[in-house]
Amino acid sequence: MALAIASTIRRLLGKTAFRFDSLAARLILAAAVWTTIGLAAGGFVLSSAFTSAEHDNFDTSLQVDLDGMIAAAEPDANGAVSLQERFLNRRFARVYSGLYWQIAPAKKGAPLQISHSLFDTTIRLQGASESHGLIWGYAVGPDNQRLRVLGRRVSFPISATARPDDSSTYTFMVAGDLSTVESEISQFNGTLTWSFAVLALGLLLAIFIQVRVGLMPLRRVRDSLARIRNGAARRLEGTFPA
Numbered sequence: 556m557a558l559a560i561a562s563t564i565r566r567l568l569g570k571t572a573f574r575f576d577s578l579a580a581r582l583i584l585a586a587a588v589w590t591t592i593g594l595a596a597g598g599f600v601l602s603s604a605f606t607s608a609e610h611d612n613f614d615t616s617l618q619v620d621l622d623g624m625i626a627a628a629e630p631d632a633n634g635a636v637s638l639q640e641r642f643l644n645r646r647f648a649r650v651y652s653g654l655y656w657q658i659a660p661a662k663k664g665a666p667l668q669i670s671h672s673l674f675d676t677t678i679r680l681q682g683a684s685e686s687h688g689l690i691w692g693y694a695v696g697p698d699n700q701r702l703r704v705l706g707r708r709v710s711f712p713i714s715a716t717a718r719p720d721d722s723s724t725y726t727f728m729v730a731g732d733l734s735t736v737e738s739e740i741s742q743f744n745g746t747l748t749w750s751f752a753v754l755a756l757g758l759l760l761a762i763f764i765q766v767r768v769g770l771m772p773l774r775r776v777r778d779s780l781a782r783i784r785n786g787a788a789r790r791l792e793g794t795f796p797a
Contacts (some may be wrong), residue, residue, distance in 0.1 A: 653732030
């Protein structure tokens with residue numbers, strides 16, 4: 556079977572050397588360029604779509620944890636807030652787990668509250684932006700982890716005061732380690748790259764064989780004309796496509 560395939564390929568390639576200034580070379584080169592551009596563009600679109608989906612899913616999971624954190628908050632009469640940890644994600648209780656929370660009071664000088672997973676570090680928001688009441692940004696976490704941060708400002712009434720509108724405001728923040736997301740994206744891009752490379756090689760081989768097969772009648776015309784030129788034949792002989 557392998558010998559038959561090799562024989563077929565040799566027959567398709569022909570006995571003459573492949574010329575890079577020939578019609579076949581031009582057709583193959585043009586098809587190869589457009590195939591490469593098309594696959595590269597398709598790979599870029601797929602990679603961008605997967606990256607965007609992964610980050611959106613990660614942000615969604617952070618928003619779920621943030622909503623659960625705010626729901627677990629219990630303010631006292633003085634406006635101080637505490638969390639019912641039994642309602643929180645278990646990863647908040649494991650040191651350097653990759654999932655962290657922090658409560659920052661708006662009042663200057665008031666202490667921060669941090670999750671057990673942060674241990675002895677705090678979240679310092681970088682490149683913050685605000686949209687629809689949510690605060691988005693990044694931070695450097697424990698062990699130099701790159702964190703995605705999501706926050707929301709929440710106000711709680713203070714009942715132990717004469718002012719009925721008195722309240723205390725806190726910024727609730729949840730941060731997640733992006734290394735898992737980046738690892739999944741890297742694995743996807745690696746798989747996408749080698750699979751598209753194999754596909755490109757297969758398409759280029761198919762194009763090469765297709766061009767060689769498609770131009771076979773022209774080679775027969777060339778050979779027939781050569782026989783007329785050499786006096787071996789008096790007219791163009793052979794069956795050719797319309």
